[in-house]
Amino acid sequence: MSDRDTDGAVDPEGAVPAPVPFLDLHGVHAALRDPLNQAWSAVLGHGRFINGPEVAAFEGAFAEYCEAEHCVGVANGTDALELILAGLGIGPGDEVLVPTNTFVATAEAVVTVGATPRFVDVLPDTLLIDPDAAAAAIGPRTAAIMAVHLFGQMTDMPALSALASKHGLALIEDAAQAHGARFAGRRAGGGGVAAGFSFYPGKNLGALGDGGAVVSNDAALVGRIRQLADHGRSQTDRYGHEVVGRNSRLDTLQAAALHVKLPVLDEANRARAAAVAQYRKSLPAWCVPVGVHPHAEPVYHLAVVQVPDRAATARALDAAGIGWGIHYPVPCHLQPAFARYAVEPLPVAEAAAEHILSLPLSPTLTNEQVERVSRVLDSAGP
Structure with a gap:
């Protein structure tokens, strides 16, 4: 065994330096083990693994954190974007502007609802959507702009908001990588018509599995999304299904874990x-x-x-x-x-x-x- 570590510095004890992990999820959760165990025990105790009280509690806390009015938990971040589009009635015949530098889930959501992604270029310094490129890509079928807050940095929301207002477009935030980020003092989740968040374990606020949420100040939109995510179920009749929906709910256990990690x-x-x-x-x-x-x-x-x-x-x-x-x-x-x-x-x-x-x-x-x-x-x- 060499007496030098792998970056060339002398190791006086001749030890191989410990690896540096890309993401230290073990360390992230070590200090939270006790409260996470308590949350797990509480859910096991009441047994409401779907739509348990922890879901509503987390939804309220996360909406407040995002400085927004409403939050609905869903199964993952991709579903969050898709449900926002569906809730807005965006579908076949519509185009949605999407920065090409993003995870494919952003484009997947657009295609899944039947709309067409119109890819646009990004700025050379931040690698976030270029507002001028977005403006040049607007056409007669454009219905929305996806403001993707990539790498943890929000995109220029005032510029995109002005563009969306000028052309009557929906401004949707893909905030999957931006939990807690701000632009001009405003937090991710409160600048567009709605924002989709991912709680994939590696995110800044990560669940212990898959999870996601939609945050919005539009109560009617959130109501439609909540219905679509719960099989199109009527809000007044549990056995009535008024629209064709899907199954996309945030599990109680994941909500409990997220509520522990949010503070x-x-x-x-x-x-x-x-x-x-x-x-x-x-x-x-x-x-x-x-x-x-x-x-x-x-x-x-x-x-x-x-x-x-x-x-x-x-x-x-x-x-x-x-x-x-x-x-x-x-x-x-x-x-x-x-x-x-x-x-x-x-x-x-x-x-x-x-x-x-x-x-x-x-x-x-x-x-x-x-x-x-x-x-x-x-x-x-x-």
Whole structure:
């Protein structure tokens, strides 16, 4: 065994340095084990595993957290977006503007309701939707704009809101990666007609399985979404089904776990921000973090950088036992599933897709770990 660690620094004890995980879910949950066990026991005790009291309690707490009026829990974040579109009556014949730099779930939701995604390019610094590109893509069939808050940073909501108002479009927030983020002082979830959140375990507010929510100030829309998500059931007659719906409910156990984790979300987000600030100080100059809009307050779901040679950088991280990811290597308009919706090249997203790399980031990430990642990157530089 070598007496040097994998980033080249001498280890006086000859020990192999511990790996740096891409996401430390074990550490995230360690401090919450007791309250999570109590929540589990409470649900086991009453046995209402569907629509138990924890669901309504979490819905109320999360709406308040998002500074919005209403919340309805659903099965996952993709369903949340799809149900918003369906609740708005968007479907065949309609187009929805979607930034091509997003997870495919955003586009999936549009296609699933029968609408057409119109992919648009992103800004070169933040890699979020370009409002000017969105404006240029509006046509006679455009019904909505998907404002995707990617990597934990909200997109320019005032610009998109003005655009939507000018053309009579619905502005929908895909806030799957932005729990607690703000733009111009306003939190994710309160700037559009509705917002879809994901509680996939790796999210800033993650469940212990799948989960999602819709947040909105529109009571009528939330009522329609709640009905659609519960088999189209009448709100006054349990055995009456007024519309064709689906089964998309937030399980009681997941709601209970989320309610335990919600009070520590801001603290966890601050820890993420501190880690990214440390990255910015210690990363080599050729490793460039994505930009932050001056009016944005990100929650840093991901620590995304652009590097000249991603393959070589990834090999160096692998050799050092450091986790990494790519979000996302193929823009949506170049994915085979959505190729028929690609109408033009989107050069900013296409160029960035060759160079983006996500570094380790968790609320538990230490300065020492950040420094180690940075040393490895420095040693692998061009």
